[in-house]
Amino acid sequence: MEPGQPGGSGPAEPGPLPRGVRGAGPKASASPPSGAEAQLQRCAPAVAAVLPAGGRGERMGVPTPKQFCPILERPLISYTLQALERVCWIKDIVVAVTGENMDAMKDLIQRYQHKRISLVEAGVTRHRSIFNGLKALAEGQRDAQLSRPEVVIIHDAVRPFVEEDILLKVVTAAKEHGAAGAVRPLVSTVISPDADGCLDHSLERARHRASEMPQAFLFDVIYEAYQQCSDYDLEFGTECLQLALKYCHIKAKLVEGSPDLWKVTYKRDLYAAESIIKERISEQIHIVMDTKEDEEHIGHHFEEMLKNELNHVKVTSGSLCHPGRDLQQIILEQCYNFICVNVKTSEFEETQKLLDVLTESNISILYPVVVISVHFLDHKSVPIGQKMENLMQIREFAKEVKKRNILLCGLLIYCPQYLYY
Numbered sequence: 001m002e003p004g005q006p007g008g009s010g011p012a013e014p015g016p017l018p019r020g021v022r023g024a025g026p027k028a029s030a031s032p033p034s035g036a037e038a039q040l041q042r043c044a045p046a047v048a049a050v051l052p053a054g055g056r057g058e059r060m061g062v063p064t065p066k067q068f069c070p071i072l073e074r075p076l077i078s079y080t081l082q083a084l085e086r087v088c089w090i091k092d093i094v095v096a097v098t099g100e101n102m103d104a105m106k107d108l109i110q111r112y113q114h115k116r117i118s119l120v121e122a123g124v125t126r127h128r129s130i131f132n133g134l135k136a137l138a139e140g141q142r143d144a145q146l147s148r149p150e151v152v153i154i155h156d157a158v159r160p161f162v163e164e165d166i167l168l169k170v171v172t173a174a175k176e177h178g179a180a181g182a183v184r185p186l187v188s189t190v191i192s193p194d195a196d197g198c199l200d201h202s203l204e205r206a207r208h209r210a211s212e213m214p215q216a217f218l219f220d221v222i223y224e225a226y227q228q229c230s231d232y233d234l235e236f237g238t239e240c241l242q243l244a245l246k247y248c249h250i251k252a253k254l255v256e257g258s259p260d261l262w263k264v265t266y267k268r269d270l271y272a273a274e275s276i277i278k279e280r281i282s283e284q285i286h287i288v289m290d291t292k293e294d295e296e297h298i299g300h301h302f303e304e305m306l307k308n309e310l311n312h313v314k315v316t317s318g319s320l321c322h323p324g325r326d327l328q329q330i331i332l333e334q335c336y337n338f339i340c341v342n343v344k345t346s347e348f349e350e351t352q353k354l355l356d357v358l359t360e361s362n363i364s365i366l367y368p369v370v371v372i373s374v375h376f377l378d379h380k381s382v383p384i385g386q387k388m389e390n391l392m393q394i395r396e397f398a399k400e401v402k403k404r405n406i407l408l409c410g411l412l413i414y415c416p417q418y419l420y421y
């Protein structure tokens with residue numbers, strides 16, 4: 001097993017943990033847990049994920065394996081890793097990669113600052129790649145970098161749009177049933193040809209489902225199934241749930257998933273994935289505050305307002321107190337919309353810092369970045385005339401940054417008592 005980054009698969013970064021789940025930290029979610037989330041919290045299993053990423057992507061018909069194909073200049077697999085990393089109750093993410101792509105994968109982990117990743121060598125088939133990932137987790141106690149989880153998620157590296165919600169559902173169901181997997185209604189009817197290429201029989205579409213990913217298993221169940229299964233299974237099998245049934249007599253719970261769980265397979269799927277990513281980008285906004293203390297007041301207020309006004313807006317809040325690290329991470333996550341709240345300073349210090357980092361990152365080469373610089377007018381501390389004069393500078397800033405595809409506008413809020421919201 002190879003560590004994915006210097007120092008190996010480091011400890012889980014703090015993040016918005018579902019409360020009560022093992023490893024929960026100070027930033028635990030403030031909203032009440034959903035049913036499935038609450039159920040998971042009660043049982044609090046240790047969860048790891050295995051991502052097979054050792055395929056050649058022959059059906060895509062391009063020389064680069066599809067998991068490394070760029071979408072908006074970022075490799076597809078990086079989106080999938082990001083989707084899993086956001087779920088902070090997933091402790092370890094084991095990725096199976098071919099030897100020839102191992103260095104590229106390590107570079108990618110560094111470049112996009114992926115966390116909690118361990119790399120293993122892929123096998124010649126998907127099942128063998130998954131088995132290698134499971135072995136690394138099983139042997140983890142000796143290794144000290146990984147530990148044997150109670151539940152393991154298996155997810156294809158080429159399904160980038162996996163959400164926490166479905167991960168919770170399959171993990172919770174796996175805890176109860178031993179195995180669980182996401183399914184979708186069939187788009188086309190499945191038919192079975194005979195040896196002459198003529199119709200033998202067809203399946204009743206409404207009674208069958210397409211098996212998608214993610215799937216989750218009690219670790220002992222799926223590991224046992226892989227240890228017992230035949231070379232034929234490892235060579236030709238395509239269904240992990242079937243292995244759990246055949247070798248451990250576990251009937252997997254099937255969970256309805258969203259249409260976005262489809263597997264990127266053909267070239268046109270890359271264009272579809274790009275459209276979905278663009279749509280998600282437009283729904284993501286980051287609020288940057290210039291003070292820590294006011295983050296909860298004003299930042300929270302903005303967050304609530306935006307969530308009320310717009311559907312599917314993703315709001316995160318942070319501060320440029322540690323500009324390099326925090327903001328670089330946000331930019332790496334491809335956020336194109338910012339509200340920058342200047343509370344402490346009467347000028348544009350915070351906005352200026354944000355613009356500097358955005359310019360340096362070159363993020364606006366592909367799409368325009370929108371920045372709304374918010375200022376509060378407190379006439380008791382600063383005379384109105386002086387404040388207005390300062391704020392007029394924003395026009396100059398806006399002209400300047402527009403050349404770099406950054407659209408800046410200013411918002412002045414008359415609110416002498418903003419601190420007492």
Ligand SMILES: Nc1ccn([C@@H]2O[C@H](COP(=O)(O)OP(=O)(O)OP(=O)(O)O)[C@@H](O)[C@H]2O)c(=O)n1
Binds near residue numbers: 053059122124127158
């Ligand atoms: N030896 C293999 C083959 C596949 N996979 C992974 O399994 C997932 C799903 O498989 P599939 O879509 O079939 O990928 P490919 O085998 O790469 O595609 P193709 O069949 O078109 O060659 C992918 O993330 C793929 O990288 C793997 O880890 N090891």
Ligand SMILES: O=C(CO)[C@H](O)[C@H](O)COP(=O)(O)O
Binds near residue numbers: 126156238239263
């Ligand atoms: O379909 C699946 C589940 O049943 C798997 O996601 C997997 O992608 C199948 O791989 P392959 O395309 O190699 O058969």
